[in-house]
Amino acid sequence: MTKDTAMFDLPDPETLYHALTARDPSFEGRAFVGVTSTGIFCRLTCPSRKPRPENCRWFGTSEAAAEAGFRPCKRCHPSGIAAEGEAAVTALRAAIEADPGRRWSEADLEEMGHDPSTIRRAFRRHFGMTFLQMAREARLREGARRVASGDAVIEAQLDAGFESASGFRQAFARLFGHPPAAMRKGAGLVADWIDTPLGGMIAVADDEALHLLEFTDRKALKPQLARVSRAAGGQVGLGQTSVTRRTAEELEAYFSGDRARFEVPVAPHGTDFQNRVWAALQQIPAGETRSYAQIARAIGQPTATRAVARANATNGIAIIIPCHRVIGADGTLTGYAGGLWRKQKLIAVERSYGPRS
Known part of the structure; x- marks a missing residue:
């Protein structure tokens, strides 16, 4: 296997140990440490006390660490998505799903026995937003669905848990660029909300x-x-098409580990150069990465590395056009417009796809 197609080659042990002591998030989902003195394996971001270098064994996947006889750490939960290891986070996300129109407050969290500042940090760490922001997003989603189904705006606003019509319209306008009433009758394009x-x-x-x-x-x-x-x-109007439904289905299969390639047709809006870059991104198999320089060579413009980086950042069809599969030339994760935490989790999801794709 050539370096251009290698899957997440591990750096040298010295680099990995430095990342472990620094709790470097750029290695999240790409490297794990097995501690021979305890028989436990961890994420490199684990808050536990750091082992001595001679007691470390390095693995590219959690499965490899488990096969070597190491047990998963009970603090960083390296065998799954980190958020699943925090009972409070899991319970609160379930509470939002059970009642998406509820208007939550920090007082509600305190009544449930949670420290609001702890919950705030936990949600930001895992999702890039606070619990209250996630709850507000859920209310807006419900409102968007009600408007799309033809309900009056005021009814949708009340169902979504907003105390005033102006508050609902302002939140809607910030998201879509115009108020909800203006989106009742779209032309050929419609917008739909997809949960992931x-x-x-x-x-x-x-x-x-x-x-x-x-x-x-x-x-x-x-x-x-x-x-x-x-x-x-x-x-753009609100609603669904066969394409938005297919997109939702393929995303669900992708996150479930059942789909390495997307087949939904795409029509990105970009320049000729941007479209060439985005087409090259779609040729990167799940479970592999490329550098910006490698993409530049792939499109026949080896000196256009910076332009490739800009095109990567302006990709408007996230995940399906996989700009998250482009990393730094030194193997570290570089910025991602959707948030570095999402890039880490996407690459972790695609670990299982490597051999099959």
């Missing part, structure tokens, strides 16, 4: 292809929606 383990996403599609797929908390979402709307000759 990494947060809500907005999918914009017509009956032929997916035009946009982005996380709802990304700052670039509003201008991206505006650009797609202009290209369509008007505002």
Whole structure:
């Protein structure tokens, strides 16, 4: 296997040990340490006391560590998504799903026996947003669905748990670029909300292809929606198409470990150069990574590394056009427009796809 196609080659032990002592998040999901003195294996970000270098064994996957006879740490839960190891986080996410229209407060958390500051840090660490922000996102999602189904805006606002119509419209306008009433009748494009383990996403599609797929908390979402709307000759409506439903189904299968490749047709909105970069990204198999320089060579412009990086950052169809598979030339995870924490988790998800893809 050549270096261009190698899957997450581990650096030397000295580099890994430095990352362990620094709790470097750039190695999340890409390296694990087995401690011979305890028989336990951990994430490199584990808060436990650090072992001596001579007691460390390094693994590229949690499965490899387990096969070598090490037991998973009960503090960092290296065998699964880190958030699943925190009972409070799991319980509160379930509470949001059970009652998405509820208006939560820190007083509610205290009544449940939680320290709001601890919960705030835990949710930011795992999801890049606080619990209250996640709850507000869920209310907005419910409101969007009610508007899309034809309900009056005021009814949707009340169902979504917003105390005032203006509050609902303002939140909606920040997300979509215009108030909810303006989205009742779209032209050819419609927007739908898709839930994923990494947060809500907005999918914009017509009956032929997916035009946009982005996380709802990304700052670039509003201008991206505006650009797609202009290209369509008007505002984007709310609703579903066969393409948005297929997108949701393929994303669910991807996160469940059952789909390494996406087949939903895409229609990205970019320049000729950007489209060439995005096409090259789609050729990277799940479980593998490339550097910006390798992508530049792949499109026949080896000196265009910085331009490739800019095109990567402006990708408007997240996950399906896998810009998260591009890392630094030194093997470290570089920035990701959807949040570095999401990039870490996406690469961890794709670990299992490597041999099959």
